[in-house]
Amino acid sequence: MTIEFTVNMFGKSFIIPETIVNVWIIVIALLIFAAVVNRKVKQASVDEKPSNFLNVIEMYVEMINNLIGDTMGEKHIRFGPYIFTLMTFLLFANLIGLIGLTPPTSDYSVTLTLALITFTLTQYYGLKNNGFVGYLKGFTEPIALLTPLNVIGELANPVSLSFRLFGNILAGGLIMTLFYSAVGFLAPLIAPPFHAYFDLFSGVLQSFIFTMLTMVFIGGNLD
């Protein structure tokens, strides 16, 4: 299934590719999901035990909070909402391949955007916590001779972060396409374990790793 739009703007026509449309689908689904959870949480009474649905949500929120506590420190729990949204979005984006849509993360623009958010947050907190001079001084460590290497190393972070997610998801999709064309009509019998590895395992692992690295990068520049 492919949905594509052509938009006419400023006298030019832009093609909005399928992956971007899938991002919108995920965002709308997550918004509806958030509204449902919000209503359920507000209706729930404190004296009763939580319903199954709320229990799972609580476990998920608690897992993210524990992860932040372990990697960034308990006092930086205010990053919770961003990390939570990032993790949920990436999970949905990577797993949408299971229902036959193209994963948005197999489009480099999506992963680069997410990596640039991480990069901006990292640099912002580096500037804020060390001051401008301290921030610049951080590049000359351990000796001034290594400054170019440090700058390149800092700039390589968003590149490697985005390419890792993009490459993994794109390669998974490519291998599945090749696999389907190789086995032909036998695909429904043989494909499920491959989907379990390339979509489910790889997708969940990559979203975890992206979130984890985001936390480590930002946490490294916090006090």
Add this chain to the structure above:
Amino acid sequence: MLQGITSEAFILGCSALGAGIAMIAGLGPGIGQGHAAGKGAEAVGRQPEAAGEITRTMLLGQAVAETTGIYSLIIAIILLFVRPLLTAYVNLGL
């Protein structure tokens, strides 16, 4: 030597070869990730109560070790699907 082969076909063939050669870089991450997994298994054997922490650190290290392999994969994919060399040749206008 090249009679019967158009220049475009030659460039496409060489791009495919280049993509294959680029993927040799997949050796490195394979060895590195296997080593990390082995050390992780050792650590869990020695200290089973820290299994969660060890697994998390191992996965993080493996993800970073994977970077070079992903770079080569990107180069292979670009050579195969974006075909920059063919575009460059067409733009030469020979």
